[in-house]
Amino acid sequence: GSDEEGDSAGAAGSGDAVEIGYFPNLDHAAGIVGKEKGYFEEEMAADVDFLNFPNGNDFIEALDTGVIDMGYVGPGPAINYYLAGGDIVVIGAAANGATLIVSREDSGIETLEDFSGKSFCTPGNGCTHNVQLEMMLKDKGMETNRLGGEVEHQSRVNPASMVSMFEQGQIDAAAAPEPWGTLLVEEHNANVVTEWNDVFLGEELASVVVVTTNEFLEENPEEVESALRAHKRAVDYTAENEEDTLETVNDLLYSLTQTRLPENVLEEAWTRMEVTTETHGEALQDWADASYELEFMDDDPDLDGFVDTEILDGITSE
Amino acid sequence: MFPSPLGSVQQLYIGLFDTGILRVALFESLERIGIGFLLALLIGGLLGVLLGVSKLADETLGSLVIALQSVPSIVWLPIALILFQGGGGAILFVVVLGATWPMTMNMRMGMKNVQPILMRAAKTMGYSGSELVWRVMIPAAIPNVLTGARLAWAFGWRALMAAELIGRGGLGRTLMDARDFYNMDLVVSIMIIIAVIGLLVEYFIFSKIERRVLSRWGLSTAS
């Protein structure tokens, strides 16, 4: 929120600044680059503050309570929030792809057909990657134990924990976001079962979208436009400067966690996603329909009004 | 995104009697909290006795316990998963870690709070060592133990909700899923369940025992 929630922003300690949320992760490279290179400050009239979040849920909560005004988030939480009646609008994309289906070295899973009787994990229950994998399994005539099927699914496995679960042989496969899928492959000899672009909705489905609230959009259209300009600059930069982008992301990770992801993992993971401003609204709808089909949702999802890329389209066509 | 009272009750009804997801989750959680609570009482009780009785244990083991107990359940979870190979034991482990501490500390203080004259009297009757602990110190500590048990119960639930994140069912899992899908009504209906169970246990167990203990100890007229 901005105007009538002005003092809430004040409580957050930054006066009338626009608060932008993002995750410290590879597919948020556009946001990270935009922040680190100062594009947002340059483009926007108001002060900008950045808040990073560990997961989509916390991001949405922050958006819901006016802690942040806009930012980068996965499409799953955004869609769920929208369908639950939340005030959110997708004003652009930041990255597409970035889902990899991998299996443990000696799990005996080489192809999707081998999943029967095996187990897999996903970061969330009904999250982007979960729906993607389950949809593919459904095509092969398999269901998870959630629906009484033969594939065991364990959700809420935080990507980092997947590593130890693979090591201990607790789980056979994973629908992992990048760069974790690649990490499992490169460092722990996991098999790639389905490459990112062969996954359900693969290249089309956004991995990160830029969102704001309708309220903020209506009250601050100029700020949103400026922010999207900065976003566009950042996306363009990443496309042209892969090496520097990866280093910027890794630096940020280091500054938060004192750890760096192996460079080969980052480089490899970078090829499994597409940093772009191109928003495939129909892919989002297809994903939501799949989610409904898989009974993650109770009602037939209608994403009308969820995506509004008018401003960004205007900027890209300039 | 604010939950509505009516919606919450509706979700409660659906979850319990229609889809049954709350019913199933409730039973899973109840089993875990039940076992975890009893384990916490047992372990916390024993540990508390040890810390209360032995100065050496208090200064070594006690410090260790103090050091470890500020660590939140979400941090224990990955460790528990590694230790227990992801089994149900991991959840129990986290619940016990959350619930044991208040029991330990209250039992410990109960031990230290025993009127010295009672200990002396029992010693002259030939009681010593574990019998002294069992027959004098623990009974004398009952009022403290009650508080410890109450806290163990509450913090056991808290830890359980965090532990059930690992996705092996239970109310905690349902709670998180409800949060993920922004079904705030369902979140509230789970809170209602937890609260109602808390009240039932309070009325039918804790407060009954407390009333009996306080009146027998001659403390009920204190105020």
Added chain:
Amino acid sequence: MFPSPLGSVQQLYIGLFDTGILRVALFESLERIGIGFLLALLIGGLLGVLLGVSKLADETLGSLVIALQSVPSIVWLPIALILFQGGGGAILFVVVLGATWPMTMNMRMGMKNVQPILMRAAKTMGYSGSELVWRVMIPAAIPNVLTGARLAWAFGWRALMAAELIGRGGLGRTLMDARDFYNMDLVVSIMIIIAVIGLLVEYFIFSKIERRVLSRWGLSTAS
């Protein structure tokens, strides 16, 4: 992927003296836990007195507190965010919710545990009402209060770690980031920090006070 002791110490050093992220986070967390702990002592103390003294309050407010306290911090967080408009107050709110309960319950039992004869004696000296509470019941409850404070401290930390997820810095957030990026050495180094602070507080505050209290109360020779 198991953390190594050496690596943890290294991470600790880097975090404190090189990148400084642990130092910054530590100070943020310390401020929050400090304020939250004091608030919890105050609120929990007052609430405990109220519940211990008034049967009516115990049966109404007490039930409410019981019902609410099993609810985990992660569920409180969104509510706190709404209540406090996402401000730093939200974190404090969650910390206080976690830490208040043990203080409340121990203060409450301390009130109920006062030897009736001491209350009677004070009443004949003209003490009544709040003075009785302040001059007799609370001093008599000190051993219980100590346990309450210890538990409040530990559970305050636990709640803080959960609350700091909302992305306003602090050790909790660093902990989660470290976990998410599988820097287990850093996770352990944060646990070390929490543990060391716990031990320092234990040695320089709690155990000092306890030793003095127990010896003055004539309880130190109990075992």
Added chain:
Amino acid sequence: MSHVIIDHVEKTFPGGKNAQPFTVFEDISLSVDAGEFVSLLGPSGCGKSTLLNIVAGLDTASEGSVSINNTQVTGPGADRGVVFQEAALMPWMNVKQNVEFALKKQHSKKEASARAEEYLKLVHLSRFLDSYPHELSGGMKQRVSIARALSMDPEVLLMDEPFGALDEQTRMMLHKEVQYIWEKTNKTILFVTHNIRESILLSDRIVLMGTRPGGIRKIFDVPLARPRDPSSEEFTALEHEIMSILEKEIEKVMREEMGDDFRSKKAGLLYNSNSNMGDHI
């Protein structure tokens, strides 16, 4: 002018689930004049402490009422100082603080300190001002509690076996002290004791209580001039009279307790009422 009026007081403890209600005494009426010194005597468990507690406002009577200065007693107050049967000292306060605690409501800090020291000197505890209750002997605790009640200077003093744990010399010294204070300040004193001589030595009237059923058996006037001489004939005569009634009371209890055993060989050996029983103490 009657100062303390105990009017048809009965005390029944409700009893728990499986216990029956227990009536300690019924229909106790007694009026104590201002400045009067009245002793309560009676077998253990007859309700002396209970009656004192009701007058103190710490217990409520099941029936009847107590009034002081024509005001009905509804609760405790600093107008009635109580020496409890147990010492009832606050364990977290040292000796001096315990006495000061009773004075703080009426006196300035400095006055309270001086007064506390004065009265602790009176009970020979000047050397133990800084000691905590658990560091005191039984008699010393009792003396602190006596000093505390006396220092409060209340209109009515309720003393429950205040000298029970004291050696005879200290006891005699305190007899004099209490008498001195009583005469000088004209206090109304209700005094529970087991010691018949003590009661005759000190009081204007002696109330003899009995048990099963509990109540007042007889009230004796003590018409002897002060200071009283325990070896005088009137003194001894009164002593014997009280003793003989008390004896009957206790024999009744014994008979109930022992049932048929009462006349058995062992009981006979133990409970023969030999002639000098009355003089033992």
Added chain:
Amino acid sequence: MSHVIIDHVEKTFPGGKNAQPFTVFEDISLSVDAGEFVSLLGPSGCGKSTLLNIVAGLDTASEGSVSINNTQVTGPGADRGVVFQEAALMPWMNVKQNVEFALKKQHSKKEASARAEEYLKLVHLSRFLDSYPHELSGGMKQRVSIARALSMDPEVLLMDEPFGALDEQTRMMLHKEVQYIWEKTNKTILFVTHNIRESILLSDRIVLMGTRPGGIRKIFDVPLARPRDPSSEEFTALEHEIMSILEKEIEKVMREEMGDDFRSKKAGLLYNSNSNMGDHI
């Protein structure tokens, strides 16, 4: 054959940060024969309870040692039954359970129950078997604690003012009971009392303790045949002798306490040693 040997015992409490160490008594030596009844007399705070606790093994002597049957005392044990100055009952046990608790180590459940009832009958508490300590009067609590110690039937009985809170009739009854038990079972008894007559009536020897510095002042043999007659001449003579020494002890304390005040007007009024002081009680 000496049963209890107290050998050059000294007790010093260490004292806290600002308190100095406090020596209660030094160099106490006393040997008590098997089957002997010895009383300890002395002013309040002179260390009677402390000495008893050392013999019981509950306190440790700072110097010297205590042995029983030629075995050095290192801790408490069921061979020595203790009646504490306070009743020391477990609040969560009812009267009968409290006594049974002391018997469980030596007796079967059934025996313990029967024995508990027997001894509680002895102290007239048959009606209160199910009562909890907080429902008892002071004297009743003390009687439970006496019944508990007697029922244990220990070789050595250590009794710390066991009859202090009892009325004279109950006290006399228990005198007889204790004497009966003592004679029949040949117990060794160490008995603390404030009552000089009680000590003469019961004991073979009387140990008179003093304070500042604490220690044994004098040991009296009581050569009178039992049952003793308190009105006999020898009895009274002994009583006066003990009284006069005790008087000196307490006067010494008083002088120290009062300092220059001792001869002042008020003190003079209070502490005049009038001729019949010795007979008061």
